[in-house]
Amino acid sequence: MLKNIDLTREVPKAEYKRLKGDANLKLAALQRQSQALGIPIIVVFEGWSAAGKGTLINEMILPLDPRGFSVYSARGPTEEDAFYPFLWRFWKRTPTRGRLAIFDRSWNRRLVTDRVEGLIKGERLRQSFDDIRSFERQLGDEGVVIVKCFLHISKNEQKRRFDALRSSPATAWRVTEKDLRQHERYNEYLAAAEEMLTETDADYAPWTVVEAHDRRFATLKIFGTVIEALERGVAAVERKAEVSALSTVEPVSAGNMFKTSALDHVDLSKSLTPEEYAARLKKAQAELRELEHEIYLRRVPVVIAYEGWDAAGKGGNIRRVTQNLDPRGYEVVPVAAPNDIEKAHHYLWRFWAQMPKAGHITIFDRTWYGRVLVERVEGFCTEAQWRRAYREINGMEQHMAHFGAVILKFWLHIDPEEQLRRFREREGMPHKQWKITDEDWRNRQKIDQYREAVEEMLYRTSTPYAQWTIVESNCKRHARVKVLETVCKAIRKRIG
Amino acid sequence: MLKNIDLTREVPKAEYKRLKGDANLKLAALQRQSQALGIPIIVVFEGWSAAGKGTLINEMILPLDPRGFSVYSARGPTEEDAFYPFLWRFWKRTPTRGRLAIFDRSWNRRLVTDRVEGLIKGERLRQSFDDIRSFERQLGDEGVVIVKCFLHISKNEQKRRFDALRSSPATAWRVTEKDLRQHERYNEYLAAAEEMLTETDADYAPWTVVEAHDRRFATLKIFGTVIEALERGVAAVERKAEVSALSTVEPVSAGNMFKTSALDHVDLSKSLTPEEYAARLKKAQAELRELEHEIYLRRVPVVIAYEGWDAAGKGGNIRRVTQNLDPRGYEVVPVAAPNDIEKAHHYLWRFWAQMPKAGHITIFDRTWYGRVLVERVEGFCTEAQWRRAYREINGMEQHMAHFGAVILKFWLHIDPEEQLRRFREREGMPHKQWKITDEDWRNRQKIDQYREAVEEMLYRTSTPYAQWTIVESNCKRHARVKVLETVCKAIRKRIG
16 A cells, blocks of 8 residues: 555645645534544554654644543553553553544554564464454444554655754754664565555555655645544444445545545656567567466466556557467456346455466456446445455455465556547547447546546555556557566566 | 363154254245345355264255255365365355355365364464455355354264264275374364364354254254344345344244253252362362462463352352452452443443453453343343454453463353242341342343353353353352362463
8 A cells, every 4th residue: 555655745835724724623523523423533643753643643633622532652562561462551542432532653563663673473463463453343343433544754754854853952862763773674664564554454444544745735634534534434323324325426525635646646658669669569478478388387376457447458458468378378358247147146256266277367357346446436336345345355366365376457547638539539430439338438427436446446455465557558559568567577576 | 162062962753853844844935035035145064074964964955945056065175176276166156146055064174174184274274264254254244144054073973973884885985084084183173173163253154063963953953043044134134224132032943942052961969068168168279379479470361250140159259269369469350230431432441451460360250241141131232233242252352362361261050940049048138138139030030031142152252262161059169169170270271
């Protein structure tokens, strides 16, 4: 969940003032409503040293009724705490109905700091993942609204901040030996944080990564996230029922514009000349042919998943991947709407059945991600269903990864103008007219909702074992070569 | 879940015929209803070799519409299967809406046979637990009714059956080398089965242990279990809502009389003479005093939980345990109905807060099990809440066990006659009148419902890390000595 994140996002001062004013009022009102309805709330702040947790927590509590919340700072267990199992001190601090508990660091510390520092590992580390999931699930089952924020800054930004603090005697003490050690081992911490975010992300306790270089941006994003979670909590209690599919696309608070985006900064101008294309394509295809043989001998299964906008060029791209392959070693599975038999099963059923066997490649032309894309946007499943689908999908991919599979997921990205150009072109060419349907035009109308769904998919299902690759596809030549080369690289890496 | 089980239960032939006829009709009707409502059903048969899985599966399918079910025999992965991750072949076989899939052995094989045979261990074994839980949860979330039966026979019974089969050339081939190996390692298999039952028991996919010495008993128990699960599934779909608390105590099908009972065969005539009592009490108290010191030095926390019928003698029993202890090393926590602050938290919150710290003993006079006893029977929580409480409670106790705690749970058992005698005695003695209230008499009225709740509690929360001990308490002297000696033994075992 930390890949493809643009940490440089900013909010100008004037804009901030206006939005922050609104957000203050909204948050205060929601706190009163939650008190009246007896909804307990937990907000967790995790993230890098010097990411600004203290400042941001202060911002958050300013508009709140001070009788309604508590802030807990959990930098490490006290001597007393050490006499108890690690979740004990957090259970003690879970909020009563109607109250808000803010945790400055939390139980998750065990999965990152304690882990990287070698205080916990192996079986005990696995137990901690289980214990934490079970803890959060129990609270969620009883109606606690749980918001978890991870404040993210880059290694360079962290260094800049440490240097600034250390340059003045008044603040130098704030940078500890431990902080510096963390900085040196930034990449190890990053990997541990990534696993924590993946493994403990759940519909009842989702993670929000907060880009924290710009304090104003981070503040507004946190406010937006908390406001949205509380709105959902209040709505659920008021309806005394599961939030229905109809509410899926309701316009939400300020949160939206601060959502993490993997698509905003994709450079769609990337392109290849025909000559360069021909040379690199040929080379990559030849290599993939050899690798196909290698994985067959070593019985490595390979999953290649294609998703992307309509007319992004999936078909042509897939053809370039398979063009030179031995047809006995791969299969292309086109995924349409489920048929009646498939509809009568769990939505993942048909994909399980089509997974490659050891030594083979399966290429999916559209995938199980339909659940969190078209089914979400069109209301073909309930909100509860698509929300838990992220975890279910990650579970399936993890199971394949445990089995030794290489998993590649490509999002073929084009901008709306390019899409329109291609739609028009198809309409104008008799042999391509079949490719453009009324549905394509309808989907285009809902582009904002689709985009939101795509962003959330890229965010919640980018896992250490199954990364998304965003493929700039305005230039088809570039897109084809990028996919081929990415596939080759991943397989090469796997077979060492 | 395999402790305290009476494997010798039988059903007479005449009784069997009558009940089986009813059960056949009921099961057939429920199958039709499930078909009409589109409810998918999975029934899993696991258990010992020679426990009679084949015969019992045949019994079960006889009354069914053959177009509505499939039987899958999964003795091991085929050569083809081995090319896929282990859940792959089971995903393929999950039933469509309205169909019933019966598994003769299943994915659980991995957690027992494969584990004991050393085919899977360590990290991969842990992953398999996770994968299986996630698999069953996904199906449960989508409305699949899941019934899991474990056919249980003793080591002696297995030997008897193998011998019988081998004594005739016509059947000798049915006993394989593998079967004999399993028999030799019965205790290892037992421990693995116990962990499987504990770790994969869930509200959406509960385990039923079937006493399989008597074929008639086993058949009826399986029918009862499947019938009850289908009735619940049908009711849930028809109400399109969570089953409400009001349905908790609805009289259920034939299943009830075949429930596993830990209480039926408790020998309440056990007693001690005053002289024997005095001697053993003194000895055990002295030993516990020494052990109290030991655990303090070694920082071992000890949890002693008391539950039992009203007037079973908890108070007096606890006093004998603590009589000789250093008061700085232990605490007695009396548990009453939750106060307002406690009510405003998760029900486990207050117990987390009272857990012993390392090196100390905490004795709970009534416990967190109130959730699945009084709260269940009196409707103070919803059915969904108490059903998931077994897993939540096991989770809490496991967390304590991970931390190194010794956990002892005592059920003080008396029969209704003895209870009545004690109630009357209390009423007749002025200084004991406060001990008997209208509530006690009211609880007595609901004795059958309480008993059902107690049996299910003993069954679902007897785990490898926190066993229940049933204490025969008609004779208070016996009960006190048994608790003291059990505590000493467990602590001795722990500190080695």
